[in-house]
Amino acid sequence: MTSTILLTGGTGTLGSHVTPLLLEAGHSIRLLSRSNREATKGIEYVTGDLLKGEGIDAAVAGIDTIVHLAGGPKGDDIATRNLITAAAAAGVRHFVYISVIGADTIPLGYFTAKLGAERAIIESGLPYTILRAAQFHDLALKTVQAMAKMPIVPAPNAIRWQPVDSREVAARLVELANGSPAGSVADLAGPTVYTMSELIRGYLTAVGKRRPLLPIRLPGKAGKAYRAGVNLNLDNAQIAKRTWEDFLAEQLG
Template identity: 65%
Template sequence: MNFPVLVTGGTGTLGRHVVPLLRDAGHPVRVLSRRGGPSGAGVEHVTADLSTGAGVEAAVCGTEIIMHLAGGQKGDDEATRTLVRAAQRAGVGHLVYISVIGADRVPLGWLHTKLAAEQAVAGSGLPWTTLRAAQFHDLVLSMVRGMAKLPVVPVPGGLRLQPVDARDVAERLVELALDKPAGQVPDLAGPTVYPMADLIRGYLRAAGKRRPLLPVRLPGKAGRAYRAGDNLTLHGADTGTRTWESFLDGLGL
């Protein structure tokens, strides 16, 4: 019997790429979200809330693989613990989690919750796989688009990013989910490391905008961590194929 793959966050930036890839591989998919949605063509939408636990056990029941893609700026650790408890009771065969490069090195609150979520998955007693990825192109676009609305664009000095395309992450995650549990796997980052100023200039060129750039200093421990490149994986990481420039070209700005 081909059990459904449960995908949390299946309607988000990453999930929208993961779900069709699973379907193309011949797997029925169960998408967990707080709002639900119309089911069809091998995709079942179920309503559940990871923050309260409502509906989670029913959503997990009968699945063999869980891909935990849902996330936010807070509460990821508690949501993951809720999912883990339901998965333990259901005897799930493979729990796959997407985290963020630097979760164990950059002192920011939301990254602390990512690390705690990783630890909940690893300590669950279930077969598991965790992939840390760099910032998605979509997130970087949202950042620089907002910054470019200002008459003068602030540029955090020393900040470098290695953005990765969500499609590359989706492809890797589906490969991992349909393979044997592998524990902590190599990070996945984009093919190029960019100073923040270059990412902003690339967006401005693509959008046909002109803005002066103003260097600013990131304060505190987080600023030191970013300047040290603790949000990067420069060695021993897998890399995607799609660059920031090709992502921008595809948007047709």
Template identity: 60%
Template sequence: MNAPVLVTGGTGTLGSLVVPLLRGAGHEVRLLTRGSRPAPEGLAHVRADLRTGEGIDPALEGVGTVLHLAGGPKGDDVATRNLVAAAERAGVGHLLLISVVAADRVPLGYFRAKLGAERAVQESAVPWTVLRAAQFHDLALTAVRALAKAPLVPVPGLRWESVDARDVAERLAALASGGPAGRVADLAGPEVLPMADLLRTYLEARGVRRPTVPLRIPGAAGRAYRAGENLAGPDADRGTRTWAAFLAEHLGAVSSGR
């Protein structure tokens, strides 16, 4: 029997899509969570705190592959270092990390933490794979929904190539079933869209009219976004599900304000 696959962040937006794919491919899956929320039926559930390291060693006992999907606005580098150290002690054979496109190019704390997480994995003794993905359509929806609440809608001067989380989940499941591959090609959405277009299609979907005003992002981050440093570039792989298709699927949630 194959060794279990441990998934951190297995109940999140991405994890909840990856886990069924892993199970469908015949993997035994174990979820690592920090809270006490019960795991979905048929799944082993272990509790550990990646930020402090508490409980990680027993969670990794007998594990062959780790999919590190857990993340947050800060602290990903610290959590990943703790996970990597435990994976080394446990003799894990493959550690697969999800990171973000342009982790080394956008001067914001979230990107720096992701880059630190990548380095922790790459410098470890555990065989590894790192996949950088663009921001999800889900995040784009959250962003435009928040911006559109203003009577005068601010439009940040940046472009996004958001990707459907299902496309990312499918790539991760395939990578988990293979061997360690190092840094693989970035995965981004099928199109690059200015934030103005993301907002326009959202407002049209809601049947709402709002005046807009350009918003200049200040500082080094603004310069990076205006230069397109956040974009994956021509060598990236591309998902197939567009922003418009994603938005159409979510029209009910959008129109009801949920």
């Protein structure tokens, strides 16, 4: 059965993959945006701001399913609470949320906000599905590109990532949105764990550059958490197929 789905974050990295997949599945999309946009085939744009709590009631009116992808470096918990409050009042039947592996174990603001958002969803009483994913290949590329601009590249090897392709995350989210509320489902992670040095070297090799790497120690509670690998899931995650090397070859030729 197809319907109109409210999508937040539809213009971001993940949303740009989710949007066409929802349309291909026969859904209409109501896309919440902070700026005015003209409607396109299958997509109705509504203006609102989740952090400020503006325009949300109109966005959720008549909606059965919400796919909540919008996020940023901070404030995800506040934005999600605002959306959840309006969704509950509107009688939304399925709230789908993308979170991050390590939300409950990495003592950094972004992860803490994600955990706060998860708790707001769970405690709301709304039927929900939460998918935690690893860092996207897209983020890994932006990170190593920025680092590789330095003449000597810092390499905090306490940080290990299990990067996943955002297109595979998008496909999984659409599959979940098409199904019944499932609660907290299995994490989705990439097929390989890399140290930061390995990610950087892979990028440098792909672009034909050389840079000396300087190993550095990540201090504090965050460093301890990363050294323990709590942002990884090596036991019970659903493992995606595309590797970091596949992504680099596709993006950089």
